[in-house]
Amino acid sequence: MPCAGALAAQPQVLRAAVLTSLAGTQEVTLPHVLGPADFAPEGSRVRYRLDFELPAAAVAAAEDEPLGVYVPKMSLAGRLMLNGERVGACDLGALEQLRCLHRPYLFVLPASQWRAGANTLEFEIFATSRQMNGLSSVSIGPARLFGDGPYGWRRFEQVTVANGLAWAAFCMGGIALCVSLALRGECLYGWFGATALAIALSNLNYTLTAPPVPPQFFSWFVFSVNQAMVPLLMLTVLSFFRRDWPWARRGLIAFMLLGPAVVWLSGSNRTVVALLYVPFVLFGPLLAVAAIRWAWRSHRKADLWMALSFFSVVAVSFIDWFRLTGRSAFEGTYFVTYVIPSTIVVMGGTLASQLATALKTARELTATLDKRVAERTEALTLANQRLEELSTTDSLTGLANRRHFDDILAKEWQRARRLRHPLALLMIDVDHFKQFNDTYGHLAGDDCLRQVAQILKQRLLRGSDTAARFGGEEFAVITSMDLEGALHIAELIRQDVxxxxxxxxxxxxxxxxxxxxxxxLVPDGSRSPAQLISLADEALYRAKRAGRNCVRAAAAQCVAA
Structure with missing residues (x-):
């Protein structure tokens, strides 16, 4: 019999139990795996009885520091009785509706329920052909030691971490599917998103102890999601490395469609489920080696991370496959519960990094393209302005050409008519220009016209004035002046030349x-720009007949030079 001090320092571990099942009563050693004869095919309850001695000093000490019963695993579901009194269960509800196999439990009992001397613990366990693990070893000791020690760590590992990874996978899956919809046609994010969601759903087996659906359906759902997760992950790897293996893709998709039906028809039989994983056990290493080879050739860190992540999944899958077939230790969880979600986090980080890089590159390309578009637009604007200038400017003198002159005259005519302001037109002709050309040559004649045009530009200081080459050696000036002002500016031009x-x-x-x-004149409805030109032209001929180098106004006397 252990003393109170020893129990406080080192909890008592119970490994001997008496099993009462359909096969009868027998002594077993914990942890214990049930046999097919111990329960009904559809599932039934069995009972483990554990007898142990508890010192009176330990019972007295429990008043200050409660004792606890620590159980790492209780098959599908179970409840505990101490000395004939029910003290707790893995969750609320009938055992047949619960799934508590992936959680540790710590039952903290008041001192009044313990006896000095002989005590009896009884565990009622519900078992089925899908889960034949009966009961793990049982430890008794101060509840604080379990909470700070094995129970606390195991609960953190099997509940907190599993839930955190499930939520991380769920969030990544949702984001990836949204990205896939946004990109339209990018299969990689679609396969990855579906894989992440499947992983999150598969972890319901660890996070839910009281499923809201019938246990048979829940078991089928978990097995089916687990099996769909594997081909989805492989399709993600193939899509990431942009490898099109049609035979592999068709086979993986076909398995995702047929696998759930086979699992349902088999009643979620563990042997059938294990056999369904055989093709993946064979194909997984092939794909893992190919992924490492592709990553090695690409020399990209992202490819290497993806390949190593998938390789780790394949490695632990072998171990878990043997555990699924019943060839492993009783306690603990499947490694893929942690490795696959962790791998998804790594893959998600890799894809997020690639997406961020692509967005950054796209932003830089957009900025570069915008800059080039702006430069081209500016160049095109300048070219259009130049073209406009060429289409409205006389190439020799730089003044407005005849076409532009006609447009400006029409606009100024309408403006003067609207404002009832006078509009004047000066017709200017270089005297004896043909003789100048014959004497000095056409190039000198061109220089002469350019220099006369420059004098016109310098003399016309008003923004509304327009000088144009009317044709040959003739120039025209449009100005918003009355007759007196026009005569004055005309005389100044004549003197300048x-x-x-x-x-x-x-x-x-x-x-x-x-x-x-x-x-x-002041434009009105009875007159037109053509009349203004005709009057100015008539006055020009009068100036020429008067001996040239003079100014003449329509219906007025010539102003001599």
Whole structure:
């Protein structure tokens, strides 16, 4: 019999039990795996009885520090009785409706339920052909030691971590599916999202102890999701490395469709489920080796992380497959419960990194494209402006051409008519220009026209004034002035031309003159721009007949030079 001090320092571990089942009563050693004869095919309850001695000092000490019963595993479901009194169960509800096999339990009992001397613990366990593990070893000692020690760590591992990984996989799966819908046609994120969601759903086996659906359906759902998760993960790997193996893709998709039906028809039989994993046990290493080879050739860190992650899944899957077939230790959870979600987190991080890089690259390309578009737009605008200038400007003199002159005259006519302002037109002709050309040559004639055009530009200081080459050696000026103002500006132009000799061959200075005819009127409905031109042209001929180098106005006397 252990003393109270020993029990406080080292909990008592119970390994001897008496099993009462359909096969009868027998002594067993814990942990214990039930045989097919111990329960009904559809499942039934069995009972384990554990007798032990508890010192009176330990019972007295329980008043200050409660004793606890720590059970790492209780098959599908179980409840506990101490000395004939029920003290707890793995969850609320009938045992046939519960699934508690993946959780540790710590029952903390009051001192009044313990006896000094002989005590009896009884575990009522519900077992089926899908889960024949009966009962693990049982430990008795201060509840604080279990909470800070084995129970606390095991609960953190099997509940907290499993739930956290399930939620992480669920979130990543949802995000990946949204990305897949946004990208439209990018299969990688679709396969990855479906894999992550399947992993999250498969972990319901660890997070739910009281499923809201019948146990048979829940078992089928968990087995089916677990089996669908494997081909989905393989399709993700193939899609990540952009490898199209049609035979593998068709086979994996067909398995996802047929596997759940086989599991249901077999009643979620463990042997059938284990056999269904055989093709993956054979194909998994092949794909893992191929992935490492692809990653090695690509020299990309992302590919290497993906390949190593999948390789780790394949490695632990072999161990778990043997555990599923009953060839492993009783206690503990499947390694894939932690490895596959962790792998999904790594893969998700890799895909997120790739997506971030792609978005960054796309943003840079967009910025570069916007910059180039802006540059091209600016160049095109300048080109259009240049083209517009070429289409409206006389190439020799840089003044407005005849076409532009007609447009401006029409606009100014309408504006002057609307405002009832006068509009004047000056017609300017270089005197004896043909003789100038014959004497000095056409190139000198061109220089002469350019220099006369420059004088016009310098003299016209008003923004509304327009000088144009009307044709040949003739120029025209449109200005918003009355007759008196037009006569004044015309005389100034005539004087400027006369006082600025034209350079010939950059050396000789030749004096030239101009004759100017002008007309000015206030536009109204009875007149037109053509009449303004006609009057100015008539005045120009009058200036020429008057001896040239003078200004004449329509219906007025010529102003002599």
């Amino acid at each position: 006369e006082n600025h000799p034209v350079s010939v061959d950059g050396v000789d200075a030749v004096h030239v003159s101009v004759s100017i005819g002008l007309s000015a």
